[in-house]
Structures are given as C-alpha cells and as structure tokens.
Amino acid sequence: MRAPTAAASPARSAARRVAAVAIALLAGVAVATAPAGAAGRVPDPVTVNASGADGVVTSSAGCPAGPLTGGRTLSGSDTLDAGVFSSLPTQMAVNLPFRVGGAQSALPPEGIHVTLTNARGSMTVRLDGGTCDAPELLYNGTVASGAATWQVVPDSTSTNAYRNASGSGFFSVNADVTLGGGKPWGLDLLGNISLLQPQIAVTHRAYWGGLGNYLSRTLSVEYRIRNTGSGDAFNVKLLDALPTGSGITRLGPVPQTVGSIRSGATASVVVRYRVCGIAVVGCRFTAGTQTSLTDALDGNPQTAAVPVAVQVPIAPVP
The missing domain is CATH 2.60.40.10 (Immunoglobulins)
Incomplete structure (x- = not known):
C-alpha cells in the first residue's frame, strides 16, 4: 500500500494507534480460529491499509432519536498496490455513512461501504460500526474513529472471479467528517476471505x-x-x-x-x-x-x- 497522501493530526494519530492495537488483538483471534475454506483449503488472509486526502463529506440523515442526530457521509477512493489485494493493482472506493453526536459515532451495517475492483472482478464489503442505539465508534466533533467488524457481501455474477466469496474480519477507521471536500481519511481491513476454488x-x-x-x-x-x-x-x-x-x-x-x-x-x-x-x-x-x-x-x-x-x-x- 502506498504511503498516506496527507499527514494525520496528533488527535487522529492517537485515535488510530488505539484502533490499530484493538484491531491487531482481535484479528489474532480471528486468524487462529478461522475455518477451512472452499474445497478444504484455508481462507486467503487479507490486509488492506487505505487512506486519502480527497474525501468528500456531505450531510445525510442522522438517527431519529438519541444522541447521534448528525449524519455525515464520506466518499473517497484509493489505489492499492499490486500484492495487496491479489497481484493486480486494485481500486478501492469507500462510502461511509456515519451517524455522529456527542462523543460517539456509528457506521450502521446497512448498505455497501467498500468496493474493491480490479481486472478480475470486484468484491464488496459491509462495515458494522454499530447502530443508533448501540454506537461502537468515537467522535470528537471533527473526527470519527474506532474499530469494529466487516463482512463480504456475496455477489453471484458469473464473470466475477470473486463471485460467491465469503469472509469477515475487523476494521479500523479514522476520518475527518466535517462537511466539504479535501478531507483526510484512513481505513484498514484485516481478516480472511474464502473463495471458490479451481481444480x-x-x-x-x-x-x-x-x-x-x-x-x-x-x-x-x-x-x-x-x-x-x-x-x-x-x-x-x-x-x-x-x-x-x-x-x-x-x-x-x-x-x-x-x-x-x-x-x-x-x-x-x-x-x-x-x-x-x-x-x-x-x-x-x-x-x-x-x-x-x-x-x-x-x-x-x-x-x-x-x-x-x-x-x-x-x-x-x-
């Protein structure tokens, strides 16, 4: 993965370090207990570290009740180097509909939040960073951050080499969610993916x-x-x-x-x-x-x- 295109603030860096420790500890359990993949083979381990300085944040609906009354959707993209997600360069697009308020934030699991695309096909990932009633992320008035879980959204398109994939893991996010363009963000994914296997x-x-x-x-x-x-x-x-x-x-x-x-x-x-x-x-x-x-x-x-x-x-x- 190429280096981030913008330096993080001390607050963002500290939050990201905490999230990275949490994701690493949790991921150690996930890898150790991962089931065998298709045709008896083990899942493919996946580690993605993406970031950008060109995020665009727009206003969206907040929660109907409770402290998370603000809605901020961050959109951005990054190019993953060859060797990160297969041997091909891969385009990663993110669409993160945060709910924010007080000192908390959430990424509801509805919708598709991450899309990974290369010449072989595409894979979509859904993040689950809590709900309006049970937020799992932090918010300091500017930055939403924290760690939670993700899972692959199955796709049965016959021409997609990643069709019918399954998988899950943990993510760490750190994003400036103030309205406007040019917003820095970072998203790390760590886990395992099981693919249909050739013979x-x-x-x-x-x-x-x-x-x-x-x-x-x-x-x-x-x-x-x-x-x-x-x-x-x-x-x-x-x-x-x-x-x-x-x-x-x-x-x-x-x-x-x-x-x-x-x-x-x-x-x-x-x-x-x-x-x-x-x-x-x-x-x-x-x-x-x-x-x-x-x-x-x-x-x-x-x-x-x-x-x-x-x-x-x-x-x-x-």
Whole structure:
C-alpha cells in the first residue's frame, strides 16, 4: 500500500494507534480460529491499509432519536498496490455513512461501504460500526474513529472471479467528517476471505505434425488442462510432463506458462518427445504431468500431479 497522501493530526494519530492495537488483538483471534475454506483449503488472509486526502463529506440523515442526530457521509477512493489485494493493482472506493453526536459515532451495517475492483472482478464489503442505539465508534466533533467488524457481501455474477466469496474480519477507521471536500481519511481491513476454488484435470492428444516429424520420431503431445473446479484458476503453469518408459526422451518445452483458466474452461500446451523407432509397434508411455495454480486472490497455491497414458500413433497422419 502506498504511503498516506496527507499527514494525520496528533488527535487522529492517537485515535488510530488505539484502533490499530484493538484491531491487531482481535484479528489474532480471528486468524487462529478461522475455518477451512472452499474445497478444504484455508481462507486467503487479507490486509488492506487505505487512506486519502480527497474525501468528500456531505450531510445525510442522522438517527431519529438519541444522541447521534448528525449524519455525515464520506466518499473517497484509493489505489492499492499490486500484492495487496491479489497481484493486480486494485481500486478501492469507500462510502461511509456515519451517524455522529456527542462523543460517539456509528457506521450502521446497512448498505455497501467498500468496493474493491480490479481486472478480475470486484468484491464488496459491509462495515458494522454499530447502530443508533448501540454506537461502537468515537467522535470528537471533527473526527470519527474506532474499530469494529466487516463482512463480504456475496455477489453471484458469473464473470466475477470473486463471485460467491465469503469472509469477515475487523476494521479500523479514522476520518475527518466535517462537511466539504479535501478531507483526510484512513481505513484498514484485516481478516480472511474464502473463495471458490479451481481444480485441474488433464487430457491429451498425440500427433506427429507432418511426415518429417514422423521420420525423426518427434511426437507432439497436446495437454488439455481443464479447470473442473467452481472457482477460476490463475497463474496456471505446466511445470513438467516427464515420460516413463524405455526409448522416450522429453524435448520440451517445460515449464510453460498457461495463464488463467475460468471455471469449466480448457487451455492447451504442447510438449514434444523423441519416441520409439519406426519399426516399434505398440509404442506407448506415461507422462507425469505437474501443474501449479492459484485462486483469484493469488492465494492457496496448489500443485497437481496427473499421470497421462500416451499411445504413439502408428501412421504419420492423424
């Protein structure tokens, strides 16, 4: 995460330090007790530290009764560096409808407060900083601050790599909520997110690719890597396809980068081999394919070893 674009006041810094301590203590419990993710894999840990000096605060409805009679909605955005939320730069937009009054403030859990968007899709997060009857944040007449909880809002859009994600954690907020533009704000998120997970299956097609290759016994094997899991696969690589059997030499190339494979889709790579002589009948071998991939947050790296039985074609044409 890049450095904040504006220096915080001593009061804001002190409040943020208190909130950061609280969020760190709470988060230690959350990480230790987090359940296993989809397909038995652990959730992806998420740590986001966002800030800006360009927040815009507008007046909104306060609570109908009680001390939180003022309403202040802060809108802003920040760009998260690659490696914070997956390996891609990510745009983070915030919309924080504070209720303020006295020495307290609240962020009611209704609505969507944070949106994280990159080329793979988007994820929305709802903050729960208390209600009109039970505020959980502080207010000093200028700054709303404190720590509370967040959770992912599920999205079933089929083209969204983060679809049907779930997750929760703790947030720390510190924001100037006086009306106007150019308001400094900071929001930290810490927790875990579970994503739909990819799964790899491998099939193949063996062919000569011409009479010259047939005569030189240079066989091409197209490995079809299919994502049979419910989640999209990223950073897919064919690490190896090592043959077992006499008279077989792998020519390569390996490893090969495949890229991304959506759920239900297939990508292909070709590896060449020097195989049995022309006079050999029934030439076959087993290729031990090894693949690697990650999920949409570039977490849960997994490798798969799939043996593939290859029958060498007899004729020089398919």
